[in-house]
Amino acid sequence: MGEFALSADRLSVKRGGLLALRDVSFEVRAGEVFALLGGNGAGKSTTLLSFLGLLKPEAGEARVLGQSAHDNVAAARKQIAYLPEAATLYPHLSAEENISYFLSLAGLRRDKSAINAALERVALQPAARAQRMERYSKGMRQKVAIALALLREAPILLLDEPTSGLDPIAIDDFNILIGDLARSGSTVLMVTHDVYGACQVASRIGLLRAGELVGVFDAPADGRIDTDAVHAAFAGRAAS
Amino acid sequence: MTVVSSLFRELSFLLRQRAIAGLLVLALLLSSLSISTGLTEIAHQRAAIERMVLADKADRENAMAKAEDWGGAAYSSFHLTYLPPSDLAFAALGQRDLSPWKHRVNLLALEGQIHAADTANPELALAGRIDFAFIVSVLAPLLVILLLHDLRAGERAAGRHDLLIATAGRSGGLWPMRASALVATLAVCLLLPFWVGAALAGTQLAKVLAVSLLVCVHLLFWAAVSYWAGARAAAGSVILTGLVGFWLLLTAILPAITRVSIERAISIPAGGDIVLTQREVVNDAWDLPKNVTMEAFVARHPEWENEAQIDRPFEWKWYYAFQQVGDQSAETLSTSYRQGILERDRAASLAAFVSPPVLIDRTLQGLAGTDTRAALAYETTVRDFHARLRTWLYPKLFLEEPFDRAALSDLPAYQPLVVDE
Numbered sequence: 312m313g314e315f316a317l318s319a320d321r322l323s324v325k326r327g328g329l330l331a332l333r334d335v336s337f338e339v340r341a342g343e344v345f346a347l348l349g350g351n352g353a354g355k356s357t358t359l360l361s362f363l364g365l366l367k368p369e370a371g372e373a374r375v376l377g378q379s380a381h382d383n384v385a386a387a388r389k390q391i392a393y394l395p396e397a398a399t400l401y402p403h404l405s406a407e408e409n410i411s412y413f414l415s416l417a418g419l420r421r422d423k424s425a426i427n428a429a430l431e432r433v434a435l436q437p438a439a440r441a442q443r444m445e446r447y448s449k450g451m452r453q454k455v456a457i458a459l460a461l462l463r464e465a466p467i468l469l470l471d472e473p474t475s476g477l478d479p480i481a482i483d484d485f486n487i488l489i490g491d492l493a494r495s496g497s498t499v500l501m502v503t504h505d506v507y508g509a510c511q512v513a514s515r516i517g518l519l520r521a522g523e524l525v526g527v528f529d530a531p532a533d534g535r536i537d538t539d540a541v542h543a544a545f546a547g548r549a550a551s
Numbered sequence: 552m553t554v555v556s557s558l559f560r561e562l563s564f565l566l567r568q569r570a571i572a573g574l575l576v577l578a579l580l581l582s583s584l585s586i587s588t589g590l591t592e593i594a595h596q597r598a599a600i601e602r603m604v605l606a607d608k609a610d611r612e613n614a615m616a617k618a619e620d621w622g623g624a625a626y627s628s629f630h631l632t633y634l635p636p637s638d639l640a641f642a643a644l645g646q647r648d649l650s651p652w653k654h655r656v657n658l659l660a661l662e663g664q665i666h667a668a669d670t671a672n673p674e675l676a677l678a679g680r681i682d683f684a685f686i687v688s689v690l691a692p693l694l695v696i697l698l699l700h701d702l703r704a705g706e707r708a709a710g711r712h713d714l715l716i717a718t719a720g721r722s723g724g725l726w727p728m729r730a731s732a733l734v735a736t737l738a739v740c741l742l743l744p745f746w747v748g749a750a751l752a753g754t755q756l757a758k759v760l761a762v763s764l765l766v767c768v769h770l771l772f773w774a775a776v777s778y779w780a781g782a783r784a785a786a787g788s789v790i791l792t793g794l795v796g797f798w799l800l801l802t803a804i805l806p807a808i809t810r811v812s813i814e815r816a817i818s819i820p821a822g823g824d825i826v827l828t829q830r831e832v833v834n835d836a837w838d839l840p841k842n843v844t845m846e847a848f849v850a851r852h853p854e855w856e857n858e859a860q861i862d863r864p865f866e867w868k869w870y871y872a873f874q875q876v877g878d879q880s881a882e883t884l885s886t887s888y889r890q891g892i893l894e895r896d897r898a899a900s901l902a903a904f905v906s907p908p909v910l911i912d913r914t915l916q917g918l919a920g921t922d923t924r925a926a927l928a929y930e931t932t933v934r935d936f937h938a939r940l941r942t943w944l945y946p947k948l949f950l951e952e953p954f955d956r957a958a959l960s961d962l963p964a965y966q967p968l969v970v971d972e
Contacts, residue, residue, distance in 0.1 A: 363717045385720045393717040399710050403567060415560055416719040456714075463718075 316498035321371035346509035349519035355502035392463035398456035402445035449476035470501035586748035589641035607631035622867025634929035643684035645921030666822035699777035701787030819891030836873035848872035
């Protein structure tokens, strides 16, 4: 295992013929929650997909536990639980069935009590668990996807807009959950538009703009990252 | 997790999707229907043959009982010829829909009897029958396309693609597994009714295995094409349109172009012209000097030269001689008709290599003995049988043997062609 759980080393990635990431470098330590902030098209999701080996770098490298994600795809993905933006899962299956299926894809098996515990942890109502997901709201679907990511028990979580669709109480619960995971040694890289949410949960925040990493904010040893400072940087630069 | 257990996992997962389950049930129903109609049709044909064999024998015995001379006996007695269906014909009816598989012939000129039904079954010639070969060669590719075209595009559209890949670890494993599970299940849905039909029909195991292999190879071809197209980063509707266009090209457009090209390149006389040529010669013979007819006959049968003199106004040997001369006059046309059919068939065999559906259909017909070659082989047995009847009759007429009704039991009997061996 390398020194960092995740590292981008002068990473440049093209999507649709355009350079979506340009010479981006950052590291995420084990047990750290790192949030990438940025507007639409800033390259946030591209960064996550690069760590999953789904995109081939034009230059540089995305590394997972010190190994190139692109050259060691299977090994990299084994270490990662990924939560996509607006994960729909399968509408004709229940939450439990969806989770069982996706876990089996990863070669994992969890008993019903473990699945229920994870769903309990994300506060999905028990009555909804056996229902087909076609009846779920966006927030409920997101909770199931988060439960799936938890059940993967992977050391690294890549979260794409994880609080999208969640109500304020669920967002608070989620932030607590992320804090717990980090304390238990999990590494979290999340991308989001939500400046406030990122400051609540992240120990560091990277600001992406037009595919370039334009700033990194560190939390002070005794508190959280200053929301106003990040917001000013985010809004100011976006406006410039 | 083993490959087999992964296959079963994907299968049980996929079968819970209504569209997929619906398509597979449709495949099972279509295959069952085609096998059922095929078995019914072949049972009807076998029953018809059984009835006709009995009726033919009774009718001939009745005619012969009334006959008073050799010529009259030959004139009024008809002989059933037929091509019995093979043990695989239920799966590929082929030319049995278009070409006659039964003729009742007598000792008059043969060409008219063979080609009189040349334009039979125009409706079936247009559409064909929905048999198992049609389902496998034409509709099965469409089912493969419908099942596989949005294997990935559907997941991309639903926003699950990246999650699936990230969770499954290797992208190379999930899609082939899903495609294999779907194609294998489709193959079972198509073949299961065939296997039942083959058991009921007593089809040889080698043929069952050959058909099963053909079906699997054909499905694999379309699965490979659909899989390749489905891997493009395009919308499912775009992939589907492209694949259906390709299917249309291979199953309808190319075969139609090929057929027209072959028909233009290899011309064959019309069956009606053969009938007309033969009948004109037979009719004209009544008005011609008898020696003209007999000279033409003796040219083919020099062994009867010394007995070819016709002294009376009507003699059976003259009558049957001008029947044969009628056939001789149509011989060139008839030969070029058969050669043309064979040449077209050979050309179609080569052209089939650019259209897998046509290739599969033709191969199934070949295995079932229902193809053009089988139809021509049957026609050859009719010609041979007719020649044997003439060989039996001519000595009696030309040597003027006294009529002996008991000797009629020595008439040659038709031996049907067995295509199951």
